[in-house]
Amino acid sequence: MTGFRKNSTNIAKSAILFLFSLLVALPALASGGEEGHEEKKEFNAGDMIMHHVLDAHEIHFITLHENTPEEKHISIPLPVILYHEGDFFVGMSSTFHHAEHNKVDNYIMHHDKFYVANEHGELEYDENHNVLNAAPIDLSITKTVAGTLFVMILMMWLFFTVAKGYKKRDGQAPKGIQSFMEPLIVFIRDEVAKPSIGHKYQRFMPFLLTVFFFIWVSNMLGTIPFIGGFNITGNIAITLTLATFTFVITTVSGNKNYWAHIFATPGVPVWLLPLMIPIEIMGMFIKPIVLTLRLFANITAGHIIILSFMSLIFIFSNLYGVGAGYGVSLLSLAFSIFMNVLELLVAFLQAYVFTLLSALYFGAAVEEHH
Amino acid sequence: MSGADIVNPGIGLIIWMTIAFAVVWFLLAKFAWKPILGAIKKREESIADALKSAENARKEMQSLQSENENILKEARAERDGMLKEARELKTQMIEDAKAEAKVAAEKENARAKEAFENQMNAAITDLRNEVASLSISIAEKVLKSELEDKKKQQALVQELLKDVKLN
Numbered sequence A: 001m002t003g004f005r006k007n008s009t010n011i012a013k014s015a016i017l018f019l020f021s022l023l024v025a026l027p028a029l030a031s032g033g034e035e036g037h038e039e040k041k042e043f044n045a046g047d048m049i050m051h052h053v054l055d056a057h058e059i060h061f062i063t064l065h066e067n068t069p070e071e072k073h074i075s076i077p078l079p080v081i082l083y084h085e086g087d088f089f090v091g092m093s094s095t096f097h098h099a100e101h102n103k104v105d106n107y108i109m110h111h112d113k114f115y116v117a118n119e120h121g122e123l124e125y126d127e128n129h130n131v132l133n134a135a136p137i138d139l140s141i142t143k144t145v146a147g148t149l150f151v152m153i154l155m156m157w158l159f160f161t162v163a164k165g166y167k168k169r170d171g172q173a174p175k176g177i178q179s180f181m182e183p184l185i186v187f188i189r190d191e192v193a194k195p196s197i198g199h200k201y202q203r204f205m206p207f208l209l210t211v212f213f214f215i216w217v218s219n220m221l222g223t224i225p226f227i228g229g230f231n232i233t234g235n236i237a238i239t240l241t242l243a244t245f246t247f248v249i250t251t252v253s254g255n256k257n258y259w260a261h262i263f264a265t266p267g268v269p270v271w272l273l274p275l276m277i278p279i280e281i282m283g284m285f286i287k288p289i290v291l292t293l294r295l296f297a298n299i300t301a302g303h304i305i306i307l308s309f310m311s312l313i314f315i316f317s318n319l320y321g322v323g324a325g326y327g328v329s330l331l332s333l334a335f336s337i338f339m340n341v342l343e344l345l346v347a348f349l350q351a352y353v354f355t356l357l358s359a360l361y362f363g364a365a366v367e368e369h370h
Numbered sequence B: 001m002s003g004a005d006i007v008n009p010g011i012g013l014i015i016w017m018t019i020a021f022a023v024v025w026f027l028l029a030k031f032a033w034k035p036i037l038g039a040i041k042k043r044e045e046s047i048a049d050a051l052k053s054a055e056n057a058r059k060e061m062q063s064l065q066s067e068n069e070n071i072l073k074e075a076r077a078e079r080d081g082m083l084k085e086a087r088e089l090k091t092q093m094i095e096d097a098k099a100e101a102k103v104a105a106e107k108e109n110a111r112a113k114e115a116f117e118n119q120m121n122a123a124i125t126d127l128r129n130e131v132a133s134l135s136i137s138i139a140e141k142v143l144k145s146e147l148e149d150k151k152k153q154q155a156l157v158q159e160l161l162k163d164v165k166l167n
Helices: A002-032 A045-053 A093-098 A143-168 A177-197 A201-223 A236-253 A256-263 A270-320 A322-366 B003-007 B011-147 B150-164
Strands: A058-064 A072-077 A079-084 A087-092 A107-110 A113-116
Touching: A045 A270, A045 B003, A058 A093, A058 A143, A072 A093, A079 A093, A079 A113, A087 A093, A093 A107, A143 A177, A143 A201, A143 A236, A143 B011, A177 A201, A177 A322, A177 B011, A201 A236, A201 A270, A201 A322, A201 B011, A236 A270, A236 A322, A236 B011, A256 A270, A256 A322, A270 A322, B011 B150
Parallel strands: none
Antiparallel strands: A058 A072, A079 A087, A107 A113
16 A cells, blocks of 8 residues: 555656656757758748658757857768669668768758759759759658657567566566556457447557557657657558558458448349449448548647647747746646646547457458347 | 746756656665565555455354354254153153063963973872772782682682673
């Protein structure tokens, strides 16, 4: 009992510490957004937010001496892998930053995107300032790929440790990280998989658990400041891939009953079938699309809202002077802290919703005739 | 950097994510989820078993207790029965002994009486014999002495014959 109390005070302490670090970190996050716009000094909230939400070819922490000749970016460069017409290019993003015209090996980096240089070794633009050059296939280890790999390695370390715990304390009460993870695993099994899928839940458990913990850990990683602002689950490519896995598993494990429901919906008159079949087939694809968009939109929106509150400080200080900025910062901080706490909830909730909906789709695919 | 990029999935990211996710899914399924879920299930089953067996043991104990009580009751009843039986047996035995003793005594009495009578009869017979022989010997002696005097004898016979002639 005393051990539990001690633990809970520890948890409370670390929670307060975490909130405090958020409080300190958020302004830093916001100010980081101003880098890379030497051409205009005016603060552009949209650009700043987009820069934080989108993927990047480096993990950027902070910009020093901003808008001065000694401007310095503190960041980790990441590998760049490009494929164009049968040729692979492998390099580091930092070599592009340091190269003349950001050009290495006939590839030009422009606004964090890569293009193939034309015969003059330059970029071409149309009248709307859009780049006309061909773009290679970008297979780089971007910030999101790096974050994903980090989450994957973290998960493997975490759950191999947990599995080892079960082997070591066979048949005994869980201990340490094992006792933290067990309720979550049992929750996914008993509250998500079993009610949604039925007695065939077991073969879907590995996927559901992997997806749940991947989304949850990624969401949590996105709320940690100072580490480069990872936005893994707020990237549509990631959520699309996850939803595609769900779609493929659903389609592959669909039984006679599932397909009958699509091509000969029970209880529907035959003359309605020409209308129903396209709708049902569309439904098959709409489900994963909805999964993709929900997770992506929720996480991205969370990031955008927090960044918007931060932007307000700079917008007000630009409009009405530094004093107004300080004044607004109190309100912005309060809202941001509220949003961050909400994001912690959303991080879990979205992981749960994605897992639950996947489980429901699997359940529909393997449902026996009723 | 435009707003459209945000809803434009990058092909590289999709490829990396697919590979990484598939590998982690496989590895976790094999080396984490399978042993973890197996261990949780095993433990849950063993807890359920333990609870069930505890309940069974409790029931068994209860039945054992009532059985013990029954046995005790039975034993007490048996003891009472045995005591009663013993008491009855005792009375019976005493009575039997008494009756037997009486019979034996009577028998003994009868035998003693018979022996006495026999002996008395024998004694009487002996006495009778003795008296007879004694009287015979006396008579013999008397007769002997009587017959020694021949004249007297002849006289007597004469006398006797005198009487007989009358007829």
